[in-house]
Amino acid sequence: MTINGAGRYDGGAAATGGIQWLLQPRGIRKGGRAHFRHTVQVGVKLADYADVLGGEAAKLTELFPEGTAARFWGATPAASEGNAKGRALLGCRVGDEVLFYNQWKFIARATITAKFWNTHLAEALWGKDEEDGATWEHMIALGDVVEFDVDARPALAAFGINGALRGLRLESAERRLAFINEHGAPWSSPTTAGVVPAPRKPKTEPQSKLERQALLHAFRTLRTHTAQDGPSPHKPLALLWSIGRVAAGEERLAPWDVFEREVGALLAEFGGEGSQVTPHYPFSRLRSSGVWEVHGVADGIKDPGPGALRMAGAKAGFVSEAARRLRKARIRAEAVKVLSSMYFPTAVRPLVLDRVGLGGYLSASGHIEEPVDDTTDxxxxxxxxVKRRLTxxxxxxxxxxxxxxxxxxxxxxxxxxxxxxxxxxxxxxxxxxxxxxxxxxxxxxxxxxxxxxxxxxxxxxxxxxxxxxxxxxxxxxxxxxxxxxxxxxxxxxxxxxxxxxxxxxxxxxx
Structure with a gap:
């Protein structure tokens, strides 16, 4: 099936007919999460795909100038133009909003900035579906991507969807508007033309989830130096070490001498062959993550040396809100999973977590027994x-x-x-x-x-x-x-x- 109007960029379509909602499952099977991170959360460089942009090259370059991350999503062909997926592919327009769904939650919202059909670009971005060999050739370009974490069930019920969202759906501007006026934030957005929801008290739960999502996003997007053997572990090691302190109930701000000694030992062990042991770099540079603060050193001083940090009596650690979030078991578990899986090879991951006091996250049961005292008779x-030891x-x-x-x-x-x-x-x-x-x-x-x-x-x-x-x-x-x-x-x-x-x-x- 070919989408009518593929390659046309009629930006006024949604404005004249009202903004529709395209409900898009992200998918939990192999590839779904990786595809979403690759082309929605992080984005790609258009220059890397110049040879497969085809007739969309000029418009896409206009939408995503050099230095801007290009964000895309796509769908495989529908079996029929008359089924729900076929109607969604045909009916969605530039200016409509996409709600990305995963496991009973909506996890992101974005605006459709272009709609086109490009088999070669889709295959270059995402490969082919292992089950049927199709690729996600019915493509949309995305702008105004906002990540959140909200319960999808009220919206699914309002739109008559029984159970989980299993396929692409398009909801009309009228139904979208009615739902927003009933439920308010976080569904309303700057792109909600003509909508003035009734005044209501802000809902605390979606806000707390947004803050949790922002914390995890900061961990996923650390600026790390990349060497031949992968990203530098300096910042992730420091963060895992600090999460270990939070889990143990210690003060969130660690004195420089403690940080230098303990994180320095971790860097010596896991920093990589030939890597210098420079704990003062993550101590101060983690400020750019937005979840870390340093006391005793002015913000304008980028890289104070060990001596300067010692003279200043500097302390560093998570900002208070991040530390408060990380005291919650589930958020801490998510943070440990993100940092350990993204920045450390599988072979060394257990050893790293064990060294920072987070070895319990390697299994669902956790630590069920205190370490045996080796001095026991x-x-x-x-x-x-066979010898017996009293534990x-x-x-x-x-x-x-x-x-x-x-x-x-x-x-x-x-x-x-x-x-x-x-x-x-x-x-x-x-x-x-x-x-x-x-x-x-x-x-x-x-x-x-x-x-x-x-x-x-x-x-x-x-x-x-x-x-x-x-x-x-x-x-x-x-x-x-x-x-x-x-x-x-x-x-x-x-x-x-x-x-x-x-x-x-x-x-x-x-």
Missing amino acids: VAEGVAGP KGMRPERNPELIRQVKRWHQDTCQVCSEPLEDLFGHYSEAAHIQGIGSPHDGPDQLSNMLCLCPNHHRQFDRLAIYIDPEWKVRRTRDDEFLYELRFHPRHRIEPEHVEYHRVLCGKND
Whole structure:
């Protein structure tokens, strides 16, 4: 199918007919998140794709001058012009707004600044769909991109969409206007022509989510020096170290001598071969991130040396609002996931997190026992030839009745694979907490936070190899492949908040 008017840039279309909403799923399968980050959040340089711009080259260059990030999204062809996707592709116009959807939330809004069809550019940007070999050739250029994090369910219900948004939808200007007048912020925007919502008190929850999103965005977009072996770890290491301080309840501002000693040791270990140990650089340069402040040094002094910082008695750390956000378990887990996955290779990630006191984020269960004291006496020969060590540890106290109950409900059958594991005395299963009750997750010991699993899937769930998506499908973390439908029992209510926390640890929350 070919879009009527492909390649035309009639900027007055939406203004005369009213702004429509194009509801666009971002997709949770392989590629969706990476595509969104690549061409919507970050954007691309047009010059890198000059050979495939085709007839749109002049207009796109006008929209995105040199030095400006070009932002695009696209859709694969619709099976029919008469279905919802076909109508959306045909009916959307320059000036309409796109609402990007993911896992029951709208995550961004943007304005359509151009609408065109370009198979070669789409393939260069996103490749081809692995399932059918199609590419996202029905393209739109985007302006005024605003990231947010708001519940999509009120809008879906208002537009008669039952369940999750599964495909492209176009909502009329009239329905959009009615929804904005009813719900107000954050749906209204500077592009909302002619709309004056009724006065109302600002909603606190969307605002807090915006602030959380801004914090995570700052971590995703750190300005780091890039060497041959990848981005410099100086700033990410300093931030992870500081998150470790927040998690441990320490002061958010660290004195320079403490920072120099501890972050300097991290840089010596993880800074890369031939890298200089220069902790004073992240100490002061992190101010550009917007989430970091330095006390004792004037803002105009870009790179004070170690001696100057020592003389000034300088301190540095997260701004108070960032520190307050990071004291919340879920936001802290998201921040750790962003920083560790974006800036450190998989091989060294566990060691880095362990060094900064955040090793508990490597598994869903967290730390369930305090480190053993190596000085504890060894009792030899008490129970055989193998030495025994008396451990000094602390383990969260689990309610054994809850363990028995969840196993009874599911008759020792795994909720993931539906296989009962037979042993000599009957069947065996394990009760797994979804949000771990160990530090740093500190989830509740409740049935709504538990699953009945076989040992294999308990281990995979705990080690973040599998996750449960918002539609209760069990997927493999590394490639989002569908594996199983989660089994339920009518009396066993599982709290979605705990499942969402586990997705955060798996990096599948956005």
